[in-house]
Amino acid sequence: MEKKDVVIIGGGPAGLAAALELYNKGIHDIIILERENHLGGILRQCIHDGFGLSRFGKSLSGPEYAQAFINEIEKRHIPYMTNATVLELTNDKQIYAMTREGLKLYQAKAVVLVMGCRERSRGALGIPGERPSGVFTAGTAQAYMNLYNRMPAKEVVILGSGDIGMIMARRLTLEGAHVQAVFEIMPHPSGLPRNIIQCLEDYNIPLYLNHTVTDIHGGSRLTGVTISQVDEKLAPIPGTEKEYTCDTLILSVGLIPDNLLSTDAGVTLDPHTKGAYVDEHFQTNIPGVFAAGNVLHVHDLVDFVSLEAEALAHSAASYIHDGMLPPCNLAIKAGNGVGHTIPQKISGDMDFKLSLRVRSHYRDCRIVLRQNGEEIAVKKMKKAIPAEMIQFTVKSEKIQKHGELEVSVE
Amino acid sequence: MSESTIKKTYTCIICPNGCDIEAEIKDGEILSITGHTCPKGEAYVHQELTAPTRTIAPSVLVTGGELPLASVRLTKPIPKDMIFPVMDEIKKLTITAPVCEGTVVLEKVCGLDSEVIITKNVKAK
Structure with missing residues (x-):
């Protein structure tokens, strides 16, 4: 058994930023365990640009954004192991990992959970129909094209208006495929407005809201899909069925934090984020186990993932120094119009950053954090949409010692 | 508002904020702009109005990587x-590993004021 101050599970953007910040704060006895052959996580296949605008002030591709962090990791000789799959995390912070050197066991003082997220699949949606090949999640199609040089499609239909789906619509079009349309079951797009413009409208790809796939056809390969309109309850409306001939159906229907290791260790999850319940230190219900990035809640921008992981590293470093963190006994509840918040618990003694998503589209609204009827913090928004995470700093001055906090849209 | 004045809505694509911008346009000139x-x-609205521009980020073939x-x-x-x-020009390229991030593989692509650069390190096999 090897002892470590901090074991970081995952070498994607959150893991890299956390490791670097821990090191810079003087915590050097750390290791990053990465399942893949390379560091960088999902950024390796996100070859489009638009990353790093807030962090680096320029538009980088995913691999460049990751490499900027990897270079810093290498410069400091921060230890990492690739091809290392963590099999189990225990509640007393032991980590079992399958590595090229065989099975390894670590005892950590602190564990950083940064495993990212997974895509929702056809199985999770329960789309009826036959089971031909040619149905891919957007990320799978992206890996085929951007890592393995395999063209997965000629005639394409996309279900779901997530960002990766729209980015793949453009990518497939540039490589010669024909993308017929994007269908979204919700009455609003789930991806960022800029991607609707630069990935769909620029290439004359129509986006149909309130539509979904209701049947899948094909023997060995997909031959077509049935599309139906849906009502306000998202139920398909009989008589609206339309057939589309295609060889490929791309699914971009949501991301789910990958928390199998966390739950096995006894980490409590929030049913809304599907990530851990954390306090303002990004600490889970297990002292010394921290979570940030997409394993905590799905982000739309990697720049914010890096910032969150750095904030986590700040707390984890204090935990290593002091053996504990100040208690957080004040709960934050998601109120009217708010889907979830991070953190879910605070101490009330220090300023913190509140992250949240709204449930539907709002114009000229106020996001209000209240405690015992008093306004603690307010953010005015011209436009608030579910596709964009909202973040603002809350000052501790007005926070009282007792009373649950609630954040809502007004 | 005179008859030749048109109101147009733009979604700015320069950053992830994706601002909704309303512009009043007359004879190709921006009269007012809000949002x-x-x-x-x-600058984005002005560019969209006169000569819209975009970037692309595809890939090139690598041998021995x-x-x-x-x-x-x-x-x-x-x-x-x-x-x-530009896509057609990029598709014609094949480069040999090792490949280093930042390397220019096409200068002034199609005679335009833009270069194609590598964004990923690929080691030799």
Whole structure:
């Protein structure tokens, strides 16, 4: 058994930023365990640009954004192991990992959970129909094209208006495929407005809201899909069925934090984020186990993932120094119009950053954090949409010692 | 508002804020502009009105590498109607590993003021 101050599970953007910040704060006895052959996580296949605008002030591709962090990791000789799959995390912070050197066991003082997220699949949606090949999640199609040089499609239909789906619509079009349309079951797009413009409208790809796939056809390969309109309850409306001939159906229907290791260790999850319940230190219900990035809640921008992981590293470093963190006994509840918040618990003694998503589209609204009827913090928004995470700093001055906090849209 | 004045809504694509910008336009000139939260928004609307530009970020083939391709991007936006001609030029390229991030593989692609650069390190196999 090897002892470590901090074991970081995952070498994607959150893991890299956390490791670097821990090191810079003087915590050097750390290791990053990465399942893949390379560091960088999902950024390796996100070859489009638009990353790093807030962090680096320029538009980088995913691999460049990751490499900027990897270079810093290498410069400091921060230890990492690739091809290392963590099999189990225990509640007393032991980590079992399958590595090229065989099975390894670590005892950590602190564990950083940064495993990212997974895509929702056809199985999770329960789309009826036959089971031909040619149905891919957007990320799978992206890996085929951007890592393995395999063209997965000629005639394409996309279900779901997530960002990766729209980015793949453009990518497939540039490589010669024909993308017929994007269908979204919700009455609003789930991806960022800029991607609707630069990935769909620029290439004359129509986006149909309130539509979904209701049947899948094909023997060995997909031959077509049935599309139906849906009502306000998202139920398909009989008589609206339309057939589309295609060889490929791309699914971009949501991301789910990958928390199998966390739950096995006894980490409590929030049913809304599907990530851990954390306090303002990004600490889970297990002292010394921290979570940030997409394993905590799905982000739309990697720049914010890096910032969150750095904030986590700040707390984890204090935990290593002091053996504990100040208690957080004040709960934050998601109120009217708010889907979830991070953190879910605070101490009330220090300023913190509140992250949240709204449930539907709002114009000229106020996001209000209240405690015992008093306004603690307010953010005015011209436009608030579910596709964009909202973040603002809350000052501790007005926070009282007792009373649950609630954040809502007004 | 005179008859030749048109109101147009833009979604700015320069950053993830995606500002909704409303512009009043007459004879190709912007009379008024609202909704942008930074100067880049105004520049974007002006560009969209006169000569829209975009970037693309595809990949090029690599021989002898640990990966069969390396990602690339443009250093500057190009006219929207040049996207496919530029794609054709990029598709013709094959480079040999090792490949280093930042390497220019096409200067002044299609005679435009933009370069194609590698964005991923690919080691030799």
